[in-house]
Amino acid sequence: MKDLTVGFPTAGGLVQAVRGLSFSVEPGRTLAIVGESGSGKTVGTQAILGLLPEADISGSAVFEGVDLLALGEERLRQIRGAEISVIFQDPLTSLHPLYKVGRQIAELIRAHDSGVSRAQARRRAVELLGLVGIPRPDRRVDDYPHQFSGGMRQRAVIAMALALNPKLVVADEPTTALDATVQAQILDLITRLQREFAIALLLITHDLGVVAGMADEVVVMYAGVPVERADRRTIYYRPHHPYTKGLLESIPGSTGTREGRLRPISGRPPSMIAMPSGCAFHPRCPYAMPVCAAERPPLARVTGDGDHASACWLPHQAIGLGEEAEAVRLRASGTGPR
Structure with missing residues (x-):
């Protein structure tokens, strides 16, 4: 990222959400972006993924030699979820309440690889749920989000983020809605999986305790x-x-x-x-x-x-x-x- 600026035109004037943000993160490393609510942490990462269509954005965000800010929506869609994944802070807004958890993971897989059959995608979903520590994944794959606890929902979201072996994972306040015990479990899980798969992790948080246990920079x-x-x-x-x-x-x-x-x-x-x-x-x-x-x-x-x-x-x-x-x-x- 180099000299990223993000603004939102409003009736009251231009909201200067991000001004001159620059950083880099390498495979297997964790970069934490810290600050109070409203400091621009989340907006900066959403901008590079094309999630802010109404914003005025300038600067560059080079991923694997390609400037994400210069790409069209179709190419960005191919990168999102496959090469760059996001773990949002509220799993309830990341999971559709009317679809089974396993179906949602399988849908993500098949959206990026049409050659994968429904049966193969389901097996991969079961494998991923087991990888993130959900018990009896072959049965829980057919549960709805409301049948999962808060910690299990976040584990399911992490499973979705890892479904296609991304190179970069953006963890946006991944434990905000969880109690302290579950928070520690989720952070340990993210750290273990990052090291196992050599993922570059961009951690967005206001919690300096989380930073102390996870961040390199x-x-x-x-x-x-x-x-x-x-x-x-x-x-x-x-x-x-x-x-x-x-x-x-x-x-x-x-x-x-x-x-x-x-x-x-x-x-x-x-x-x-x-x-x-x-x-x-x-x-x-x-x-x-x-x-x-x-x-x-x-x-x-x-x-x-x-x-x-x-x-x-x-x-x-x-x-x-x-x-x-x-x-x-x-x-x-x-x-x-x-």
């Missing part, structure tokens, strides 16, 4: 803009952007919290129609400087930290969650001792 988004990009360990232990720092300090028991108390980020995200000048986070940032309101910072490499990049005017040495980094941030913003 992380992109943090705020108000449609990528504000920090780095490997998982750097994001957790040496964050540079104040928004990333704020997200981490909002986790119970995280580094940077004092006496077990959380530090919520003050204020609220801006309107995507009336975006603030400069850095979109500056109205909520405790380290904001005059330049933050005047100019939007580029996503630039943090010196000496490999692929670590941050869109912030703070000096690059103001990284991490420790007291020394805090002092650097305060001095840079003019609110601390010099």
